[in-house]
Amino acid sequence: MSLPYKYQTLAIEKVFRDPVHNYVHVQHQVILDLINSKEVQRLRRIKQLGTASFTFHGAEHSRFSHSLGVYEISRRICDIFQRNYPIEKVGPNGWDDKERLVTLCAALLHDVGHGPYSHTFEHIFHTDHEAITVAIITSPETEVHQILNRVEAGFPEKVASVITKTYPNPQVVQMISSQIDADRMDYLLRDAYFTGTEYGTFDLTRILRVIRPYEGGIAFSMNGMHAVEDYIVSRYQMYVQVYFHASSRGMEVILAHLLDRAAELYQLDSELFQGHSQLLLPFLKQEFTLDEYLKLDDGVLNTYFTQWTEENDPILSELAKRFLNRKPLKSARFDDETQLPMIEEMQGLVEKVGFNPRYYTAINSSFDLPYDFYRPTSGKHRTQIELQEKDGSLVELSQASQLVAALAGQTQGDQRFYFPKEMIDPNIQNHYDLFGETYQEFAKHIRNGALIKPSH
Known part of the structure; x- marks a missing residue:
């Protein structure tokens, strides 16, 4: 008589070789089946860092490898908790290993709803990867749901509730989603590895040595x-140096404008994309099913972009070429609202030399908090990091660390005005003699990569 599916383990564990974690260990049949599901395999075809690979050429890693990494870190934490802090030994502040399977499934599936070029695609077509993740987990037609449903009735909904942070056990939720969770720990190490940016690394071994459960969640x-300070600083460095890199954002702006132009052209002529780009039509119509969403990946969009280079619309064609051939928009920082009239003037100069400012200029803002602490007056706050004394009492991280206190609540990032490189590079200006004065007028507003602040 075979064991129920939820208890089935592999006769010999399966391992996946991983450049970050050395090996990813799989012991449960349900985890292996989920990895082999078509919805999880689709993640192989979606880059983890989107347009960042245009700046950091090694950043070709996928959301599939990241998902395996989050699973592996979660598996190690479950092992540590069960070995050192089982509920049977330490009581309510301990770990109940009955939570292992729901934790590991949520860890593996946390990003399964991401679409091609994730956040840019979401912005243009108003999709929500978290909502789609929940739909993939809970919709009977998906392989993921069918696998989870074999565990027990209602199990897909349990896994989905971890994603939505409504699962009743805060230890499980915080392991997957908090300010220091398996998701962030993997993507920082993985992104640092593939971008070649060593300052993004931190001591994962030490973090896992000092992590522990308590009744209200997870502490250190x-x-x-x-070691936690090191993690916070690494996260800060990765956001400033990689995730908010000006050139990557310049490519994001091109991509956003390209998709926006396609959407506008579709509204003018719905027949335009009938001969090709078929898989994108439901999104241009803004009426798509889950099955139609799951057919998209980075390769599908790139194929359509290649086709669009031959379209008659000069803006669509030219933006597609810029994206495929890595021709990002240039940018200048600004931090003063009084500079907005100057930006409007610069947009007028861009238009004067022949660029449509709607599609060739943009204001792009990227900000993040390296660490946030609980503020009762804040409408939205993050789960703060707790340090645990020997007597079991808890201290919020920024109260114990001067380094983190200096970063806590301090938003990092910048806002930039993006424009065609031709506006400041005489070597590639097509009509320099004709528009020389216009280019000079534009350039005088920029000094050292920033807009010149108006004098008062």
Whole structure:
């Protein structure tokens, strides 16, 4: 008589070789089946960092490898909790290993709803990857749902509730989603590895040594504070140096304008994309099913972009060429609302030399908090990081660490005005003699990569 599906383990564990974690260990049949599902395999065809690969050429890694990494870190944490802090030994502040399977499934599936060029695609077509993740988990037609449903009735909904942070056990939720969780720990290490940016690394081994459960969630022993500080600083560095890189954002702007132009052209002539780009039509119509969403990936969009280079519309064609051939828009920082009239003037100069400012200029803002602490007056706050003293009492991280206190609540990032490179590079200006004065007028507003602040 075979064991129920939820208890089935592999006769010999399966391993996936991984450049970050060395090996990803799989012992449960349900996890292996989920990995082999078509919805999870689709993640192989979606880059983890989207347009960042145009700046950091090694960043070709996929959301599939990241998902395996989040699973592996979660598996290690479950092992540590069960070995050192089982509920049977430490009581309510301990770990109940009955939560292992729902935790591992949520870890593996947390990003399964991401679409091609994730956040840019979401912005243009008003999709929500978290909502789609929940739909993939809970919709009977998906392989993921069918696998989860074999565990027990209602199990897909349990996994989905971890994603939506409504699962009743805060230890499970915080392991997958908090300010220091398996998701962030994997993507920081993985993104640092593939972008070649060593300052994004931190001591994962030490973090896992000092992590521990308590009744209200997950904490870290006080003697591990410096490892947590290292993680916070690494996260700060990755956002400033990689995730908010000006050139990557310049490519994001091109991509956003390209998709926006396609949407506008579709509204003018719905027959335009009938001969090709068929899989994108439901999104241009803004009426798509889950099955239609799952047919999209980065390769599908790139194929359509290649086709669009031959379209008659000069803006669509030219933007597609810029994206495929890595021709990002240039940018200048600004931080003062009084500079907005100057930007409007610069947009007029861009239009004067022949560029449509709607599609060749943009204001792009990227900001993030390296670390946030609980503020009762804030409408939205993040789960703060707790340090645990030997007597079991908890101290919020920024109260114990001067380094983190200096970063806590301080938004990092910038806002930039994007424009065609031709506006400031005489070597590639097509009509320099004709528009020389216009180019010079434009350039005088920029100094050292920033807009010149108006004098008062």
